[in-house]
Amino acid sequence: MINATIIEHYRFPWREGNRFQLLVDGEHFFPSMLAAIEQAKSHVLLEFYLFESGVVADRFITAMVAASKRSVQIYLLLDDFGALKLSRHDRQRLVAGGVHLSFYNPLHYGGLRRNLFRDHRKLLLADGHTAFIGGAGITDEFAALPNQPHPWHETMVRITGPCVADWQKVFEQNWNHWASPVVNLPQPRALPQPGGSPGRITLNSPSRMEIKRSLLKRIRNAERRVWISTAYFIPSFKLRRALRHAVENGADVRLLLPGEHTDHPAVRHASRRYFNYLLGRGIRIYEYRPRFLHAKIILCDHWITTGSSNIDRWNLRWNLEANQEIDDETFTRQIEELFLSDFMQSEEILLDAWRKRAWHHLFREWFWGKVEMWLERLGHISDRFKS
Numbered sequence: 352m353i354n355a356t357i358i359e360h361y362r363f364p365w366r367e368g369n370r371f372q373l374l375v376d377g378e379h380f381f382p383s384m385l386a387a388i389e390q391a392k393s394h395v396l397l398e399f400y401l402f403e404s405g406v407v408a409d410r411f412i413t414a415m416v417a418a419s420k421r422s423v424q425i426y427l428l429l430d431d432f433g434a435l436k437l438s439r440h441d442r443q444r445l446v447a448g449g450v451h452l453s454f455y456n457p458l459h460y461g462g463l464r465r466n467l468f469r470d471h472r473k474l475l476l477a478d479g480h481t482a483f484i485g486g487a488g489i490t491d492e493f494a495a496l497p498n499q500p501h502p503w504h505e506t507m508v509r510i511t512g513p514c515v516a517d518w519q520k521v522f523e524q525n526w527n528h529w530a531s532p533v534v535n536l537p538q539p540r541a542l543p544q545p546g547g548s549p550g551r552i553t554l555n556s557p558s559r560m561e562i563k564r565s566l567l568k569r570i571r572n573a574e575r576r577v578w579i580s581t582a583y584f585i586p587s588f589k590l591r592r593a594l595r596h597a598v599e600n601g602a603d604v605r606l607l608l609p610g611e612h613t614d615h616p617a618v619r620h621a622s623r624r625y626f627n628y629l630l631g632r633g634i635r636i637y638e639y640r641p642r643f644l645h646a647k648i649i650l651c652d653h654w655i656t657t658g659s660s661n662i663d664r665w666n667l668r669w670n671l672e673a674n675q676e677i678d679d680e681t682f683t684r685q686i687e688e689l690f691l692s693d694f695m696q697s698e699e700i701l702l703d704a705w706r707k708r709a710w711h712h713l714f715r716e717w718f719w720g721k722v723e724m725w726l727e728r729l730g731h732i733s734d735r736f737k738s
Contacts (some may be wrong), residue, residue, distance in 0.1 A: 435690055455529050469671070576652060653680065
């Protein structure tokens with residue numbers, strides 16, 4: 352049973368000497384991730400929420416099996432719900448190919464509350480030297496394919512340096528809790544990189560709210576800007592208050608959210624019921640138009656957090672999440688340029704026009720907002736009766 356007592360400290364400290372490479376969209380991050388598997392000599396560790404049979408999954412399965420034949424140890428931990436669309440044939444290919452395959456929190460008939468806990472992390476580690484983290488899944492949705500002309504807009508970050516050893520500890524702890532055989536790999540010699548930058552891993556789980564706590568602290572202390580890109584936005588009262596205070600302190604606060612392209616329209620409608628409050632307090636809101644915005648990046652002044660975590664109450668309540676915090680001038684400029692480019696491809700929602708929207712928009716926001724509030728209340732009730 353997961354301990355609901357919130358842990359107040361951060362598991363990992365800030366570490367100097369890391370290098371971070373921003374990879375935007377599947378056309379850039381998938382080849383780099385596959386190359387890391389193909390060049391691995393010792394071990395490859397993968398932890399993903401979404402892993403669905405298709406062209407992209409086939410490429411990764413082929414690379415993992417080939418690496419296993421070279422005596423590279425491959426450990427693949429998938430969320431049981433997120434892997435529902437991984438075919439039996441592909442599962443058999445992995446196991447027959449020597450891949451250690453396991454599933455986080457297997458779904459149980461009748462175990463409603465237990466089934467809500469999911470592993471939403473996205474992580475690939477190669478040889479204890481290189482890590483990839485971000486918001487992508489191993490699915491065709493992120494790839495520009497003939498049957499997928501509008502791939503989801505997402506980012507991954509390639510990491511070298513001391514933070515890689517921490518990422519390996521994150522993977523090993525989760526694997527050793529849920530899977531076998533036990534992972535017992537040598538501690539990575541991820542040495543500080545010349546000219547590298549500070550970084551820190553933050554985690555979220557029902558018992559560890561590091562990502563949320565760090566984010567609120569940064570927003571409250573922001574002096575120049577708070578720019579947030581997230582696929583799902585259901586803000587808590589504390590987050591709404593922090594954003595309001597940031598505006599009052601003179602910060603430029605902007606939200607970059609999905610437009611009509613989304614995999615969960617109901618979440619978008621529930622999110623929009625907060626727009627009137629936010630716009631009325633000087634927070635600027637942009638809806639990304641070209642395709643589904645799935646990226647999860649927050650820029651507060653020069654500080655960045657990116658990884659698997661969205662900004663919605665469900666995500667922060669039930670999921671295992673992991674983010675990389677970065678304090679690097681060059682990387683900050685790259686993130687700033689990405690935001691500015693995405694703002695240019697978005698429609699800004701203005702308060703006057705928003706207040707004149709059609710009645711059916713109001714109804715959908717009201718209805719899905721009620722559903723969201725009911726689910727949140729249900730979560731609180733279940734907390735009282737858990738063993």
